Amino acid sequence: MSLKPTNILLRGMEKESSATIENYISEDGYKALEKALKEMKPEEIVAEVAKARIRGRGGAGFEAGRKWGFLPKGVDKPVYLACNADESEPGTFKDRHIMEHCPHRLLEGCLLACYAIGSKTGYIYVRGEFPGAQQSLWRAIDEAHEKGYMGEKILGTDFSCEIYVHTGAGAYVCGEETGMLSSIEGGRGHPRLKPPFPAVEGLFRCPTIVNNVETLSNVPFVIHEGADAFLALGTDDTPGPKLFCVSGHVEKPGCYEFEAGANLKELLEHCGGVWKGRKLKGIIPGGASAHILKPDEIDVSMDFGSMARAGSILGSAGMIVLDETTCIVELLRNALEFFAHESCGQCTPCREGTGWAKKIVTRIEAGEGTMEDIDKLWEVADNFEGMGGKTICALADAAAWPTKSYVEKFRDEFEEHVRLGRCPMKG
Amino acid sequence: MAEGNGVFPPDNLKAEFDGIVARYPKKTAALIPILMRLQEEFQHITTEDMDGLAAYLDTTPAHVLGVVTFYTMFSQKKRGKHHIYLCKTLSCHIRGAEELLSLFEEKLGVKAHSGDASGDGEFSIDTGECLGLCEQAPCVLVDDQAIGNITPEMVDQIIEELRG
Ligand SMILES: Cc1cc2nc3c(=O)[nH]c(=O)nc-3n(C[C@H](O)[C@H](O)[C@H](O)COP(=O)(O)O)c2cc1C
Ligand code: SF4
Ligand code: FES
Numbered sequence: 001m002s003l004k005p006t007n008i009l010l011r012g013m014e015k016e017s018s019a020t021i022e023n024y025i026s027e028d029g030y031k032a033l034e035k036a037l038k039e040m041k042p043e044e045i046v047a048e049v050a051k052a053r054i055r056g057r058g059g060a061g062f063e064a065g066r067k068w069g070f071l072p073k074g075v076d077k078p079v080y081l082a083c084n085a086d087e088s089e090p091g092t093f094k095d096r097h098i099m100e101h102c103p104h105r106l107l108e109g110c111l112l113a114c115y116a117i118g119s120k121t122g123y124i125y126v127r128g129e130f131p132g133a134q135q136s137l138w139r140a141i142d143e144a145h146e147k148g149y150m151g152e153k154i155l156g157t158d159f160s161c162e163i164y165v166h167t168g169a170g171a172y173v174c175g176e177e178t179g180m181l182s183s184i185e186g187g188r189g190h191p192r193l194k195p196p197f198p199a200v201e202g203l204f205r206c207p208t209i210v211n212n213v214e215t216l217s218n219v220p221f222v223i224h225e226g227a228d229a230f231l232a233l234g235t236d237d238t239p240g241p242k243l244f245c246v247s248g249h250v251e252k253p254g255c256y257e258f259e260a261g262a263n264l265k266e267l268l269e270h271c272g273g274v275w276k277g278r279k280l281k282g283i284i285p286g287g288a289s290a291h292i293l294k295p296d297e298i299d300v301s302m303d304f305g306s307m308a309r310a311g312s313i314l315g316s317a318g319m320i321v322l323d324e325t326t327c328i329v330e331l332l333r334n335a336l337e338f339f340a341h342e343s344c345g346q347c348t349p350c351r352e353g354t355g356w357a358k359k360i361v362t363r364i365e366a367g368e369g370t371m372e373d374i375d376k377l378w379e380v381a382d383n384f385e386g387m388g389g390k391t392i393c394a395l396a397d398a399a400a401w402p403t404k405s406y407v408e409k410f411r412d413e414f415e416e417h418v419r420l421g422r423c424p425m426k427g
Numbered sequence: 428m429a430e431g432n433g434v435f436p437p438d439n440l441k442a443e444f445d446g447i448v449a450r451y452p453k454k455t456a457a458l459i460p461i462l463m464r465l466q467e468e469f470q471h472i473t474t475e476d477m478d479g480l481a482a483y484l485d486t487t488p489a490h491v492l493g494v495v496t497f498y499t500m501f502s503q504k505k506r507g508k509h510h511i512y513l514c515k516t517l518s519c520h521i522r523g524a525e526e527l528l529s530l531f532e533e534k535l536g537v538k539a540h541s542g543d544a545s546g547d548g549e550f551s552i553d554t555g556e557c558l559g560l561c562e563q564a565p566c567v568l569v570d571d572q573a574i575g576n577i578t579p580e581m582v583d584q585i586i587e588e589l590r591g
Binding site for chain 1: 450451452453455456457458459460462463484486490493494497498499500501512515516517518520521522555556557558559560561562563564568570571573
């Protein structure tokens with residue numbers, strides 16, 4: 001599918017006033033909330049969202065409506081919404097764009113979700129490195145209170161709801177949903193074993209729905225325009241609009257909104273192509289965790305299914321473009337420094353394995369590695385790839401995928417480092 | 428105690444902290460937001476404040492310490508008045524972050540991850556993981572200001588402006 005621009009998630013972003021409630025209301029903002037509260041029952045909202053098949057934009061692609069349906073019925077405990085705005089997957093900055101430029105769309109999405117799942121309290125977990133997004137959201141929360149869209153008896157109905165911003169303090173693993181819950185509760189960001197899933201036992205041991213910023217920001221459109229309008233966008237695999245984050249060696253880096261399923265190659269062209277007229281070496285398509293794609297592999301539709309068939313992931317849709325001067329060994333060393341630093345240390349294969357892989361690749365980069373080291377590197381990663389329940393969370397997989405794919409697809413570069421005893425790219 | 432008067436929370440922050448606690452069904456949930464404010468106000472988290480905060484939130488000093496050491500934005504050593512996070516992750520790395528780091532370190536006279544602040548107490552610097560500003564790589568976060576598309580030529584000017 002080619003590129004089809006949409007103007008939903010970042011609508012009005014080009015205006016100075018995009019973040020204000022006046023602007024949002026002038027663009028039909030909060031109409032979905034009004035419609036929901038006055039004309040729809042909570043289960044009708046869940047049904048509409050399920051019908052739209054909004055796949056989770058946090059990276060895993062799980063359908064939001066199905067997740068909301070997992071809430072246990074008739075439990076005598078409060079239900080919470082926890083919006084994941086940790087956005088720390090390297091190469092990703094779409095949620096920041098929503099929060100800074102269109103905070104009310106997210107708030108309306110949170111309010112609709114809370115109404116649908118029977119929650120009176122939502123927390124938006126924003127990473128500590130996003131002070132601008134936090135300020136933007138707090139301002140929007142104040143405005144929503146003033147206009148009666150938040151607080152007690154919203155729009156004169158019986159629905160009362162508060163949304164709070166909760167700050168993180170620097171830890172990638174807090175983006176993993178259960179790590180985030182541990183962090184909101186005031187602990188180290190340690191992920192927890194699942195089951196129980198958060199929908200059954202989450203925040204403060206109560207049923208909790210966790211959704212990404214972009215996922216929730218789709219909800220107002222689905223309720224206002226209807227699930228069919230949403231399904232008319234994107235692909236059958238991944239309906240709806242989608243934000244793409246483009247960075248690295250590219251002429252026009254930025255956050256772009258297209259229908260899901262945008263063609264990766266065309267997207268690169270849309271962004272002015274590889275910078276400085278250089279040749280493409282590869283693209284990391286879905287954040288640092290994604291398997292790398294070579295230039296002959298990028299004619300692919302950016303939806304969850306197509307990316308999986310292409311041997312990678314849509315993930316967070318953070319595309320990092322690499323030009324011909326990039327040293328893949330150095331890149332992997334950089335990525336593994338990240339993952340080794342961010343492993344929370346609870347599981348031995350992840351803690352030890354990421355550190356070990358980092359050591360091996362550092363050695364190879366310095367020209368001190370052996371051919372066996374290259375196989376070892378792949379094997380170590382294969383071993384900490386958590387499939388089969390060796391680790392609590394998927395951070396270990398996130399580290400394994402780039403490691404294995406860089407070695408598989410650019411093996412000659414690793415070998416050249418060994419043969420030459422130095423980096424061939426650095427003269 | 429950062430204020431040195433033995434009372435936690437300090438008078439000027441009490442109302443704010445009580446407000447944070449009121450957002451949650453359990454007091455300990457206020458821990459990280461309050462630590463972030465203390466870090467911002469005093470550039471570090473002192474043992475006295477950890478003890479005071481533990482009592483204030485009905486938790487243990489050991490728990491507070493465990494949290495302080497887990498998150499990279501907290502520091503037990505006093506940082507500079509302006510703390511610079513320089514992103515060194517993929518998109519910034521491939522667009523010149525390393526060169527910027529040596530420039531900042533040289534001009535500020537302070538090393539990343541040393542835990543030290545510059546002699547005048549104005550600056551400290553750490554490398555950080557992806558700051559979510561990759562479209563502006565290479566970039567830094569200083570206090571609550573994001574600065575992107577940094578070229579080596581801009582480093583002097585950035586430092587001058589922060590000095591104010
Ligand atoms: C190591 C790791 C980091 C993650 N980081 C994020 C993140 O920063 N933001 C996010 O929304 N989801 C992140 N996720 C995915 C979440 O665990 C979860 O699937 C998501 O928040 C659910 O929301 P969604 O269904 O709306 O996508 C991460 C997962 C892992 C394993
Ligand atoms: S897989 Fe890694 S990050 Fe996840 S819980 Fe285990 S040690 Fe922590
Ligand atoms: S890689 Fe530097 S901000 Fe994302």
